[in-house]
Amino acid sequence: MIYIIENLDLYRVFYITATEKSFSLAAKKMFLTQPSVSHSIKQLEEKLDTLLFVRTSKGVRLTKEGEMLFHFVEQAFHFIEKGEKKVNELKNLMSGEISIGSSDSLCKHYLLPHIKTFTDKYPQVQIQLKHGTTPNIIELLKKGKIDLGIVHLPIEDNQVDVTEFINIHSCFVVSSKYKKLLKNEVSLKELLTYPLITFSKNSSSRKFIEALFKKHDLTIEPEIELGSVDLLIECSKIGLGVGFVTKEFVTEELEQNLLYEVNLQEDIPVRKLGIVTLKNTPISVGSKKFIKSMKKKGLIKKHHEMYIQ
Incomplete structure (x- = not known):
């Protein structure tokens, strides 16, 4: 193996010369002088102790x-x-x-539209999707089962690199069944007198709403706990309770008056989405371009969101 590597340049000269059937044409193609080509061929013949070319009136031919x-x-x-x-x-x-790993809701509302644009531009690139909660996605990333994840922030993990790239907003929504809630501003404490519909325990959205109520010395006990944003929206639409959702996920329902946003007295902090990759681990060119295109494109421009570079 070492012998071949040391003589790779000689084999390249041999290959081009045999293809061109001429020392002068081979020299021109390799930007060398003809004597250099002749010398390289002579070196290879000496190493192999074999004559490789015979000169002819038209150039050279192989023995x-x-x-x-x-x-x-x-x-x-x-x-x-x-x-x-x-x-x-x-x-x-x-x-x-x-x-790529993300939750079902983030995949549906943010990733899929962008994936279509990306694969239209790069049709030969295969995109694999894995879904789960934010903790699930971080675990998949650490195990090397995904290249990157789209998750809710904050993430506190020293094994992960986080790129913040978009803001989202949370709100409480109801159907016409609870229209009396829409007449005036409502406090978090008053909301506790109504059945709450939230995401299941351990999800980032559930932790967020629990932290929100805890900040005001309140504890929630949801009437309905769900693992699907679509199911949560549907339960809210048919009047099963007050749903806690990402506002960008219910834009159409709000516009069509299928759901109504509760005017809350307290401010709900803005949430952030982030792209996570494994720290100190190189990512593929494809993953880099995908991340760059997400940050550049403006995934939810229609929702008037702001990119964080």
Whole structure:
């Protein structure tokens, strides 16, 4: 193996010369002088103790031994060319794979529209999606099962790099059944007298709402706990209680008066979404371009959100 590597340049000169059937044409193609090409061929012949070329009036032709060697060298250089092509394809995103983790709701409302745009531009790139709660996504990232994750922030984990990129807003919504809640501002304490519909325990949204009530010395005991944002929205629409949702997820329902936003006395802090990758671990070119395109594109521009570069 060491012998081959040390003489790779000589084999390249041999390969080009055999292909061009001329020392002068080979020299021109490799930006060398003809004497340099002749010297390289002589070196290889001496190392192999074999004559590889015979001079003719039109240039050179391979000897029998040269033809046998060329058969193998040609394959080797074809594989090298193929390897270079594959590397360039990956660099230019003509092929490759990106594995992304996110919750069902983030996937539906933010990722899928962007994935369509991205795959339209890079059709050969395969996108794999894995869903779960924010803790699930972080765990998948640490196990190397995904390249990146889209999660709710904050994340406190020294093994993860976080890029903040978008703001989202939370609100309480009701159906027409609870229209009396819409007449005046409502306090968090008053909301506790109504059935609450929230996400299930351990989800980032559930932790967020619990922290919100705790800040005002209140504790929640939801009537309904769900793991799906779509189901939460539907339960709110049919009047099963007061739903706690991401406002950007119910834009259409609010516009069509299928749901109504409760005018809350207390302020609900803005939430952030972030892109997470594993710290000190290089990511693929495809993943880098995907992240860059997400930050550049403006995923929820229609919702008047602001990017954090």
